[in-house]
Amino acid sequence: MREILLLVxxxxxxxxxxxxxxxxxxxxxxxxxxxxxxxxxATTRRPAADPGEMYSGERGSLSFANVVVSIPPDSAREAxxxxxxxxxxxxxxxxxxxxKANRLDQKATRVWLxxxxxxxxxxxxxxxxxxxxxxxxxxxFRIAQIIHDSDAEVTPILFTWPSRASVFxxxxxxxxxNLSRDAFEQLLAMLVRDPAVxxxxxxxxxxxxxxxxxxxxxxxIRDRRIPAKISDVMLAAPDVDVDVFRNEIADIGDPHPxxxxxxxxxxxxxxxxxxxxxxxxxxGAIDPKAEPYRSELAAEHVNVFDLTDIKSADAANHSKFVxxxxxxxxxxxxxxxxxxxxxxxxxxxxxxxDTAANGIGALETSVEKxxxxxxxxxxx
Numbered sequence: 001m002r003e004i005l006l007l008v009x010x011x012x013x014x015x016x017x018x019x020x021x022x023x024x025x026x027x028x029x030x031x032x033x034x035x036x037x038x039x040x041x042a043t044t045r046r047p048a049a050d051p052g053e054m055y056s057g058e059r060g061s062l063s064f065a066n067v068v069v070s071i072p073p074d075s076a077r078e079a080x081x082x083x084x085x086x087x088x089x090x091x092x093x094x095x096x097x098x099x100k101a102n103r104l105d106q107k108a109t110r111v112w113l114x115x116x117x118x119x120x121x122x123x124x125x126x127x128x129x130x131x132x133x134x135x136x137x138x139x140x141f142r143i144a145q146i147i148h149d150s151d152a153e154v155t156p157i158l159f160t161w162p163s164r165a166s167v168f169x170x171x172x173x174x175x176x177x178n179l180s181r182d183a184f185e186q187l188l189a190m191l192v193r194d195p196a197v198x199x200x201x202x203x204x205x206x207x208x209x210x211x212x213x214x215x216x217x218x219x220x221i222r223d224r225r226i227p228a229k230i231s232d233v234m235l236a237a238p239d240v241d242v243d244v245f246r247n248e249i250a251d252i253g254d255p256h257p258x259x260x261x262x263x264x265x266x267x268x269x270x271x272x273x274x275x276x277x278x279x280x281x282x283x284g285a286i287d288p289k290a291e292p293y294r295s296e297l298a299a300e301h302v303n304v305f306d307l308t309d310i311k312s313a314d315a316a317n318h319s320k321f322v323x324x325x326x327x328x329x330x331x332x333x334x335x336x337x338x339x340x341x342x343x344x345x346x347x348x349x350x351x352x353x354d355t356a357a358n359g360i361g362a363l364e365t366s367v368e369k370x371x372x373x374x375x376x377x378x379x380x
Contacts, residue, residue, distance in 0.1 A: 019084035022052030023137045024067070024101040031093035033073030037144040038100075039156040040112055041065040042187045044180040045136060046162070047103070052088070054101055055136040057164040059176060062183040064109040067158075068100035069144035079149050079325035081313065082141045096141050116155045117196035124199045125191055126154040129184070131206025131239065132173045135165040142322065146203070149325045154201070157191075159184055161211060170276065177211040184215045192227040199231040202257075206269070206318065209238030209283070213248050220252040228255075234331070236262045236321040237284040239273050242293070245283045249300055260303040262321045263288055264310075269318035 046060035054065070070092050077083045077094075085095035104112065117123030128143040139160040147156045161180040163173045191197050204212040212233065220226050238245075238261070249256070263284050270285040286293050288304040297304055307320045307327075314323065321327060 019137060019141075020086065020088040020090075022050075022088040023085075023090075023141075024054040024098050025052045025089060026099050026101055027070070027089045027092065027097050028099070029092050030070070031072065031091070033075065034092050035071050035073075035148060036068050036099065037071065037147045037156060038066070038068045039140070039143060039147070039158055040104075040109070041067055041140065041158045041160060042183070043136070043158075043160045044162055044176075044183045045160060048136075051101075053136065054103075055160070057135065057162055057169075059162045059179060062186055064104040064106075066100065066102050066104055066108075066112055067098060067140055069141060070097050070099050071144060071148050072096070080145075080323040080328070082145050084141075096144065098140075113155075113194060114196065117198075119195045122196055122198035124154050124201065125157055125197055126152065127157045127159055127187070127200065127202045129159045129161075129202065129204040129208035129212055130163075131204075131208045131237075132163060132170060133165055133167060134160070134163045136160060138165070146322055146328055150328045150331065157187075159187060161208075173207060174210070177207055178214070180211055181215045181218060184211060185219055188215070188219070188227075188230065192229050197229060200229050201232040201234070202230070203234045203236065204238070205236045205322065206284075207239045209235045209240050213238075213240060213245065216257070217248045217251045220256075226252060226256055230257045232260065233257045234260045234262065235283070237264065237267055237270065237318050238282070239270060240283045241277065241279045242281040242283050242286060243279075246296065249302075256300075258303070259300070260305070261288070261297070262305050262307055264307040264312075264317055264320055266308055266317045268316040 042062065042064055043055055044060060044062055045055035046058040047063070048054055048056040071077070072083055072092065072094050083095050085091065085097060090097040102108075126147070128139075128146060130139040130142060134142075139158055143156055143158045147154070159180075161184075162176040163169070188200065191200050202212055212235075216226055216230075216233070249259070261283065263286055265285055265287055267282075267285045270282040273279070274282050274285070288294060288297060288306050307324075310320050310324060310327075312318075312320045312323055
């Protein structure tokens with residue numbers, strides 16, 4: 001029981017970062033060297049009565065917002081982390097804070113998208129889908145951190161679903177993710193139809209992977225294919241049963257997006273999830289070098305990065321991808337230039353291993369395509 005309680009505590013730490021209230025009352029102050037991330041937010045959360053909260057953890061219909069997050073100068077922050085203000089509204093020289101927070105109607109959403117690309121100057125979109133135990137603010141500031149630390153020239157879109165941001169609301173969050181599949185599909189369909197959007201990449205964390213994979217599965221069943229614009233799907237610490245994933249990827253069929261799995265065998269949050277569900281294994285905590293996983297992932301051309309040996313700042317080892325600025329930056333740059341995560345002479349794994357030698361720990365990679373990381377990505 002003591003070990004279970006410790007895991008519950010660690011699971012809570014892994015997801016919800018916390019911070020003060022009223023984070024979405026825009027601040028006009030600026031600071032030398034500060035930067036900003038301008039994002040579109042698509043959400044199935046219910047609008048909050050308090051404008052400083054913007055959206056609650058309760059369930060609503062699909063709506064959109066535009067949020068601009070100010071990020072303090074790199075000299076004042078630790079890459080891979082969110083610098084939460086101690087009190088609202090915060091100091092732009094030291095804290096993440098909001099400089100713009102507007103709800104958008106359909107026309108205003110179209111205007112925002114048009115401002116980021118055109119049929120002649122097409123752009124690449126990165127959608128981030130958060131996991132369990134996240135407030136609206138946690139999700140907004142996390143994608144801002146990822147976009148900034150990746151230094152990627154992509155159009156950032158957050159899809160945030162209703163989470164009550166409580167370690168004891170796991171069931172509610174899971175059902176909220178399930179409830180949000182149709183809305184996420186609507187977002188994807190809107191972007192696929194947009195002639196200004198060249199490619200769509202998806203990064204999901206923890207329970208957000210369940211939502212993403214389920215949505216792709218229902219799209220494939222309904223339309224008999226996944227639109228070619230949906231290019232890369234990155235599964236970070238997926239809280240998904242491995243048997244369920246087998247069935248889902250089979251239902252999605254070929255051709256399918258390039259899946260990349262970031263797994264860690266010491267993920268305590270997924271160990272708890274495995275216990276809760278009575279699961280044989282959670283996808284984000286498998287040993288990718290062990291059978292039958294090695295062969296199965298190779299057959300589906302899934303790139304796998306084993307992050308077990310990377311040290312993590314969180315007690316549950318559940319946020320290694322987002323907390324590793326080196327890995328986030330390498331991945332971001334390759335996506336921004338239209339490269340696959342495993343193509344070219346030097347793979348992402350090789351680059352991270354080089355960085356690891358300089359102090360972030362060892363990263364072993366299993367890129368299962370044709371027994372080598374030097375093979376070009378398969379034609380979709």
